Amino acid sequence: MPKEKTTKRAATKRTEKKKKDPNAPKRGLSAYMFFANEQRENVREENPGISFGQVGKVLGERWKALNDKQRAPYEAKAAQDKKRYEDEKASYNADAEEEESS
DNA sequence: TTGCTGATTGTTTCT
DNA sequence: AGAAACAATCAGCAA
Numbered sequence: 001m002p003k004e005k006t007t008k009r010a011a012t013k014r015t016e017k018k019k020k021d022p023n024a025p026k027r028g029l030s031a032y033m034f035f036a037n038e039q040r041e042n043v044r045e046e047n048p049g050i051s052f053g054q055v056g057k058v059l060g061e062r063w064k065a066l067n068d069k070q071r072a073p074y075e076a077k078a079a080q081d082k083k084r085y086e087d088e089k090a091s092y093n094a095d096a097e098e099e100e101s102s
Numbered sequence: 103t104t105g106c107t108g109a110t111t112g113t114t115t116c117t
Numbered sequence: 118a119g120a121a122a123c124a125a126t127c128a129g130c131a132a
Contacts, residue, residue, distance in 0.1 A: 021129095026110055030125035033112040040113050052115030053122065059113075060123035078125070081111085089128085 025092035028085035034077035035063050 036059055043059050044050070050058075063071075 020109080024109085025128090027126060027128070029111045032124040032126095036113045036123080044114075050115090052113085055114050056122040058123095063124065075125090082126080085110095085127090 021092065023088075023092045025085065025088040028081035028083070029078060031071060031074040031078040032060075032063060034081075035066075035071065035074040038074075039063070 039059055039062060040055070043055055043062065047054060047058065
């Protein structure tokens with residue numbers, strides 16, 4: 001069973017973004033990001049004139065409503081994006097090394 | 103070695 | 118421009 005880890009991040013906290021790394025190798029996106037990219041149009045189309053709160057909620061419900069197969073394409077994208085992140089990480093590592101080298 | 107936490111990602115809409 | 122619901126993530130650090 002999924003341990004409900006103490007995910008106690010007080011919202012808007014993420015917007016504070018405290019810089020901790022020199023070049024911060026921002027991670028890749030999430031499957032939801034790709035899913036939202038496609039569904040956002042569909043959801044908004046099915047719910048014309050709905051507020052952001054509703055869209056976001058219905059979006060999440062539909063996200064899980066999909067079968068693993070459906071999430072596959074999104075997860076695949078997430079995996080791909082993650083790769084992209086690897087590049088950032090490389091840059092970040094290279095830079096860090098450079099600094100250390102100096 | 104293991105596990106946690108924090109930081110981050112993108113969307114929408116609103117003021 | 119930033120804020121919040123929505124979900125995933127996953128990389129680095131500590132004991």
